[in-house]
Amino acid sequence: GRAQTSRWATVADRISGLWSAADRRGQAWPAVQLVGDPDAGGAEVAAAACATLGLGLNLIRAADLPLAAADRTAFERLWAREAALSDSALLVETSDADPPEVLRAVAAFAAASRAVTLVACREPLRPEGRPLPRFDIAKPDRLEQVALWRRALGETAVERGDEIERVVSHFDLGPAAIATAGALAAAAPLWETCRDQSRGRLDDLAQPIEPAAA
Numbered sequence: 073g074r075a076q077t078s079r080w081a082t083v084a085d086r087i088s089g090l091w092s093a094a095d096r097r098g099q100a101w102p103a104v105q106l107v108g109d110p111d112a113g114g115a116e117v118a119a120a121a122c123a124t125l126g127l128g129l130n131l132i133r134a135a136d137l138p139l140a141a142a143d144r145t146a147f148e149r150l151w152a153r154e155a156a157l158s159d160s161a162l163l164v165e166t167s168d169a170d171p172p173e174v175l176r177a178v179a180a181f182a183a184a185s186r187a188v189t190l191v192a193c194r195e196p197l198r199p200e201g202r203p204l205p206r207f208d209i210a211k212p213d214r215l216e217q218v219a220l221w222r223r224a225l226g227e228t229a230v231e232r233g234d235e236i237e238r239v240v241s242h243f244d245l246g247p248a249a250i251a252t253a254g255a256l257a258a259a260a261p262l263w264e265t266c267r268d269q270s271r272g273r274l275d276d277l278a279q280p281i282e283p284a285a286a
Contacts (some may be wrong), residue, residue, distance in 0.1 A: 074240040079216075080113050083207050084120035089182045090205060091125060091188070103182040106214045107196050110167065111246030114192040117209055127188060128160040134170050134178045134191075144177060148185055155187035164177075177218065179204070200268035212247060214240055220247055222256025234272040243270050 083106075091101040103240065104113035104127040114133075115184045136143040151162060162185070164178055180197035182189050189195060196206050212220060219263045221236045239245075245253065253265035 079210070080117050081120065083209065084117045084124065087117070087121035087190075087207060088124040091121075095160060100186065101188050102202075103185055103191065103204050105182070105191040105193055105204045105206050105211050106145045107193055107206055108163045109194065109246070110165075110192070112209040114209045114210040115163065115165075116247055117191045117207070118161070118192070120159045121190075122188070128158060129163055129164050129166060130160050131153075134164055134166040134174050134229045136175070137164065137177050137181055138268035139173060139177050141180070144181055145244060147234070148181060148187075152186040161190060164189065166191065168194060176284055184272065200256045211244070217245065218252045221254065223253050225257060229256075231261065232257075239263060242266075245269060 087104055090104070094101050106117060108114055119129050138147055152182065154160070164182065166175060166178060170178075175193075175197060178191055178193075181198040182204055183199040183201045184193050184196070191204065197204060217240045218236060221240065225232060225236070239262045246268060249266075249269040253262065253269040255269075256265045
């Protein structure tokens with residue numbers, strides 16, 4: 073599964089439980105925000121929560137959301153139709169470079185969205201209107217990173233123990249980057265795969281989309 077440790081699995085279960093409870097009450101599934109470092113595992117948690125309920129996951133950068141309210145509403149309606157047809161949720165990924173007006177647009181979009189929506193953000197958003205339930209995503213500590221490396225490397229982990237200790241002491245990678253680097257490590261030293269993945273993103277977990285005119 074996408075949730076790499078019990079901590080992430082627990083958060084994913086809490087999110088899917090929140091949505092299931094809303095479904096039983098006949099209510100819309102609330103948008104949620106995943107608060108933490110960009111590589112803490114938020115996309116893994118989002119993908120796991122969605123998979124539990126049979127949803128696909130799409131990704132949009134916060135900076136790609138329309139800033140103008142009318143354009144944003146048009147996109148929200150268009151996406152709601154697409155999400156209903158494809159049984160998909162939307163992950164809005166913010167970045168440290170996003171200015172305040174982009175974050176306000178994200179908060180407004182999430183609060184108004186009729187489709188299943190998650191927001192990955194370093195700091196919590198506080199939209200006007202309905203609140204967004206918050207789930208904190210902590211980046212794996214060094215011991216958890218070692219465990220993730222051992223899982224990613226499988227049978228070769230024992231013989232590469234020194235390499236694991238070296239990369240964990242130098243690189244601070246999240247679960248997606250470790251899984252990817254581990255998959256590439258059969259053909260390259262861990263140091264090289266870590267160096268590449270330290271610049272990587274989590275796009276393999278979600279299908280990027282671009283806003284289009286309604």
